[in-house]
Amino acid sequence: MSLPLKILITGAAGHGFVGRNLREALIRTERYEVFAPPRTELDLLDIDALKGYVHGACVDIIVHAAVHVPMFHGADKEYYNDMKMFWNVHAVSKDVEKIIYFGSGAEYDKRFDIRGVREEQIGESIPVSEYGLAKYTINHVARSSDNIYNLRLFGIFGKYELWRIKFISNLCCKAVFDLPLTVRQDCLFDFLYVDDLPDIVSWFLENRPRYHDYNVCCGKGYSLIELAETVRKISGKNLDIRLLDETRNLDYTASNDRLKAQISGLKITPMCDAIKDLYKYYEENRNLIDFDELKASR
Secondary structure, three states: OOOOOOEEEOOOOOOOOOHHHHHHOOOOOOOOEOOOOOOOOOOOOOHHHHHHHHHHOOOOEEEEEOOHHHHHHHHOHHHHHHHHHHHHHHHHHOOOEEEEEEHHHHHHOOOOOEEEEOHHOOOOHHHOOOHHHHHHHHHHHHHHHEEEEEEEEEEEOOOOOOOOOHHHHHHHHHHOOOOEEEEEEOOEEEEEEEEHHHHHHHHHHHOOOOOEEEEOOOOOEEEHHHHHHHHHHHHHOOOOOOOOOOOOOOEEOOOOOOHHOOOOOOOOOHHHHHHHHHHHHHHOHHOOOOHHHHHHHO
């Protein structure tokens, strides 16, 4: 029997949504030994601390899910902190088998409609936001690397996300508390249920990918109004759906053809089933939701 892979997941503590969900899923299998230290134990901005941790734990693979979150870490230095963390992770790339990190559809430049984009379209427009530019830059480094892989996320949703600002969780929470369902502006958005991500990550942990970047999404655009209607139907309540601005927002969808060609039998949970799961989670965890904050959210 082979020894389990030693996996370091960054951003899996505190407010880490993707990392926390991944940690929960990966520790259930004997194939992995998972390390997920909080920031108090491992500061990714400290290169010496990171090198010491990777060498001390004999880490095989790093899954880098940590990002600068402006609402918790402050609005300044977003680009600097995201790039600094990545360059520190990059500095230990020769000491591990591979590095997997999570990019963003913002790499395609969210100033314009993003519709069914393919990986080959990166660079047609350069993002100007600090977050988008950081992810765009990191992707270029990954493409020229030997062992760094970008799993580019678009709309990903599920438990542990920031329900105050994240669309589907916000709708589910409002439905649980019998509040009107609000949509700022309608558009088409590509959402992936976070429970589908661990199997995708596991494939990349255990196989050698053909490319260094992949759009990780469901490959379909969902109208935000239609998603609100789905939440209302699942709740079984006659709730108002309020469109706050009738001006259409920019679309945000991608092709996942490259991912489907790489992973045979790629599993994507149907949206209705995913929302049912998430709604049930918030019903069972009402105590996690501050009603006054929820009521004030839009």
